[in-house]
Amino acid sequence: MSQSGVGIDLDKSLGYLLKEASSALRAAMEEVLRPLGMSVTHYSCLELLAQRPGLSNSELARGAFVTRQSMNVLLQALERDGYVTRPAEAPVGKVLPARLTPRGRRSLAEATVAVRSVEVRMLAGMTEAEQSGAFLILRNMIHSLRDGNDGT
């Protein structure tokens, strides 16, 4: 024992381990994405748009866990470089639905291969049961954390 009950034992804290795992995953993704000139948020945005075309800036921000302001600067760059298109005028309200261009789709295809290899590596050594167990546990954590957020 290297400590004496002063605080939270980091060696046994699930929270710390969660941060560590997330950090390792992000680092691994950055490593394989860097040769493609793409950041994690960049990739997340493209992946989200591929699966749910027409997502708005704010929705993309929530999906990528950044603020809508941050996502907006990214979207403007992606639009400028021809990876994404947004209508000049909102079809309804102020919401501008974004969509991938063919170029964006090609770019995403490359990135997906790289990211998939990371995910496969992360899952190596885990049985199917462990994977679905991890899935349930993580969903449980998220739910619990968001629950008490405003409840008390």
Add this chain to the structure above:
Amino acid sequence: MSQSGVGIDLDKSLGYLLKEASSALRAAMEEVLRPLGMSVTHYSCLELLAQRPGLSNSELARGAFVTRQSMNVLLQALERDGYVTRPAEAPVGKVLPARLTPRGRRSLAEATVAVRSVEVRMLAGMTEAEQSGAFLILRNMIHSLRDGNDGT
């Protein structure tokens, strides 16, 4: 199904879920730490120092998952405000071992209460077996991610 095999199904991706959980945890910690005028990295630094007194700037950076440059600016601020002390001269080499001051220890005590409540909330609804299962699975993920990092 909202997509057609274009990429990685985010709804089923453990990586995405990991990021989501980590994001929720960070948000919850920021929320309880904000009234104390403390950031997550700030708290992490104090907690690390409490458990392992004499840690160097670089070691603290690794433990808090930031660069040593970022940790250095934080340490300088903590030192300026009297939460941490570092010797003016390195006892050996260039490594400056940092230690909490009584004030730092008091500050940490407040923060620990807040953070512990978050951790307890996160673990709510999880059995002991699930918790230790999650522990092993996360450790497994981290190991797998770091393993293949330079192996190939």
Add this chain to the structure above:
DNA sequence: CAACGTATGTCAGAATCCTGACATGAGTCA
């Protein structure tokens, strides 16, 4: 119809963090 609350897109400024670089000191090896 009008007022209210909510959500969105956007702008401006600041804070945070990172990349790159340098000099210094310890350890290793010939």
Add this chain to the structure above:
DNA sequence: TGACTCATGTCAGGATTCTGACATACGTTG
């Protein structure tokens, strides 16, 4: 002893993200 490698602390610059704020548009509620 001398050269090499590695890790550390630190400085400067740039990139990314966040906080705060504003106007606009929708839905609800009276």
